[in-house]
Amino acid sequence: GQNIDQPTEMTATEGAIVQIxxxxxxxxxxxxxxxxxxxGEAPTFLSYNVLDGLEEKGRFSSFLSRxxxxxxxxxxxxxxxxxxxxxxxxxxxxxxxxxxxxxxTVKP
Amino acid sequence: SAVISQxxxxxxxxxxxxLTIQCQVDSQVTMMFWYRQQPGQSLTLIATANQxxxxxxxxxxxxxxxxxxxxxxxxxTLTVSNMSPEDxxxxxxxxxxxxxxxxxxxxxxxxxTVV
Numbered sequence: 001g002q003n004i005d006q007p008t009e010m011t012a013t014e015g016a017i018v019q020i021x022x023x024x025x026x027x028x029x030x031x032x033x034x035x036x037x038x039x040g041e042a043p044t045f046l047s048y049n050v051l052d053g054l055e056e057k058g059r060f061s062s063f064l065s066r067x068x069x070x071x072x073x074x075x076x077x078x079x080x081x082x083x084x085x086x087x088x089x090x091x092x093x094x095x096x097x098x099x100x101x102x103x104x105t106v107k108p
Numbered sequence: 109s110a111v112i113s114q115x116x117x118x119x120x121x122x123x124x125x126x127l128t129i130q131c132q133v134d135s136q137v138t139m140m141f142w143y144r145q146q147p148g149q150s151l152t153l154i155a156t157a158n159q160x161x162x163x164x165x166x167x168x169x170x171x172x173x174x175x176x177x178x179x180x181x182x183x184x185t186l187t188v189s190n191m192s193p194e195d196x197x198x199x200x201x202x203x204x205x206x207x208x209x210x211x212x213x214x215x216x217x218x219x220x221t222v223v
Contacts, residue, residue, distance in 0.1 A: 033211045042200055042214035096212055100150040
């Protein structure tokens with residue numbers, strides 16, 4: 001089986017930094033992905049990690065440790081528009097499987 | 109990235125009826141994926157649609173309930189058959205992005221309410 005665990009909800013302040021953690025178990029790891037989903041909209045791709053380490057893309061960074069089955073998404077300089085659900089997903093051979101998502105609320 | 113046109117965007121249907129959801133991709137893709145997202149929950153893979161062969165269904169989903177067509181490399185349909193209120197959900201199609209990453213691009217989703 002495959003489990004992907006991430007916190008259900010998080011709250012942070014505008015301008016701050018927030019880290020969303022994700023742990024996973026998989027039999028055929030082939031990449032870890034983060035998606036952003038605003039309420040009522042489809043998910044959009046944020047980041048991709050297949051090797052250990054940190055991938056930085058503007059205000060967003062994603063980290064992967066394959067040996068620990070662990071990833072995090074780091075959001076810097078938070079803006080109100082960052083309020084959304086963040087989905088951790090693992091590519092298990094050919095299929096993309098999603099965690100339940102972390103609902104992030106950014107407050108002024 | 110691929111662009112996917114999905115329709116209808118929403119519908120309210122009577123129980124016992126069927127609804128067909130369409131997805132059109134602006135490029136040829138080998139596989140298309142159909143997901144369901146129930147209120148407040150994450151995405152669950154229903155099936156993978158390959159052109160020229162039967163779709164591959166995940167555990168808990170069957171062809172009689174969710175028949176899928178894939179007549180060519182740019183188009184697919186998902187039918188939700190004999191609907192009940194438990195089928196109320198958002199249905200999304202997606203394709204793999206063959207650019208600089210291998211994440212998925214999603215259609216805009218179909219919000220289905222069964223009454």
